[in-house]
Amino acid sequence: xxxxxxxxxxxxxGLKGWAYAGRYGLxxxxxxxxxxxxxxxxxxxxxxxxxxxxxxxGEQAWAGLMALFASPPFKVVEYLLFAAAVFHALNGLRLMxxxxxxxxxxxxxxxxxxxxxxxxxxxxxxxxxxxxxLIILLGGSSLFFK
Amino acid sequence: xxxxxxxxxxxxxxxxxxxxxxxxFAIMHYAPVFYGMSVEEARSFEVMIERGRSVAQLVLxxxxxxxxxxxxxxxxxxxxxxxxxTPVLSxxxxxxxxxxGLFIFALGTYVTWWTFRY
Numbered sequence: 001x002x003x004x005x006x007x008x009x010x011x012x013x014g015l016k017g018w019a020y021a022g023r024y025g026l027x028x029x030x031x032x033x034x035x036x037x038x039x040x041x042x043x044x045x046x047x048x049x050x051x052x053x054x055x056x057x058g059e060q061a062w063a064g065l066m067a068l069f070a071s072p073p074f075k076v077v078e079y080l081l082f083a084a085a086v087f088h089a090l091n092g093l094r095l096m097x098x099x100x101x102x103x104x105x106x107x108x109x110x111x112x113x114x115x116x117x118x119x120x121x122x123x124x125x126x127x128x129x130x131x132x133x134l135i136i137l138l139g140g141s142s143l144f145f146k
Numbered sequence: 147x148x149x150x151x152x153x154x155x156x157x158x159x160x161x162x163x164x165x166x167x168x169x170x171f172a173i174m175h176y177a178p179v180f181y182g183m184s185v186e187e188a189r190s191f192e193v194m195i196e197r198g199r200s201v202a203q204l205v206l207x208x209x210x211x212x213x214x215x216x217x218x219x220x221x222x223x224x225x226x227x228x229x230x231x232t233p234v235l236s237x238x239x240x241x242x243x244x245x246x247g248l249f250i251f252a253l254g255t256y257v258t259w260w261t262f263r264y
Contacts, residue, residue, distance in 0.1 A: 042218030049254040059191040
C-alpha cells in the first residue's frame with residue numbers, strides 16, 4: 001500500500017452524522033443551520049425559476065400567480081426564505097472569516113488552559129448571529145407592515 | 147486541482163449573488179422602500195415586462211441565475227457526496243446535478259430572453 005495515499009475517513013454515521021453535534025457545540029449547529037437554509041434556498045430558487053416561467057402563458061396567468069403569492073400563507077413562506085437567506089449569508093461570512101484566519105489574535109504559547117481558535121472566534125460568532133437576528137426582525141417589519 | 151477550482155468558483159459566486167440578489171430583493175420585495183411603488187405594482191405584468199426589456203436586466207439576471215445555481219447545486223453535491231457512495235454513484239451524482247443545473251439554467255435564460263424580446 002502506498003504510504004502517501006490520502007487516508008479515507010468514511011462517514012459511518014450516515015444521515016445522522018449531518019445532525020449530530022457531539023462535543024462540537026454551537027458552531028456545529030450553525031453548520032447544520034447553514035446546510036438546511038442552503039438546501040431550502042436552492043429548492044426555492046429552482047421552484048422560483050419554474051414558477052416565474054409562467055409569464056410566458058400571458059398576463060392573466062401571471063396576475064393569478066401574483067394574487068396567490070400575495071396571500072398570507074405565502075407571505076409567511078416569503079419571510080422564512082428571507083430569514084434563511086440572511087442567516088445563510090451572515091453565517092457564510094463567519095465561515096469565510098474563520099477559514100481565512102481573521103480575528104484570531106496574536107499567536108500565544110500553548111499554556112493550559114488552552115485557548116482554541118473556536119473559542120477565540122466565539123465573540124464574533126455571537127455578534128454575527130445577533131446581527132442576523134436584528135436584520136431578520138427588521139426585514140419582517142417592512143414585509144408585513146406597510 | 148479540479149476540486150480546488152470548483153471550490154474557488156463556489157466562493158467566487160458569493161459576491162455576485164450578494165450584489166445581484168440584494169438588487170432583486172430591493173426591486174421585487176422592498177419596492178416601497180427603494181422605489182416608492184407598492185409590491186403589487188412592482189410585480190405587475192406591465193412593470194415586470196418593462197424592466198425585463200433592459201439589457202442590464204437581461205445580463206444581470208442571467209449572471210444571477212448562473213451564480214446562484216452553481217453555488218447552490220455545488221453545495222448540494224457536497225452534501226450528497228459526504229454519504230458513503232461508490233465511485234460510480236459519485237460520478238452519477240455529479241452528472242445528474244450538472245444536467246439538472248443546465249436544464250434549469252436553460253429554462254431561466256429562455257424566460258429572461260423571452261421577456262427581453264416581448
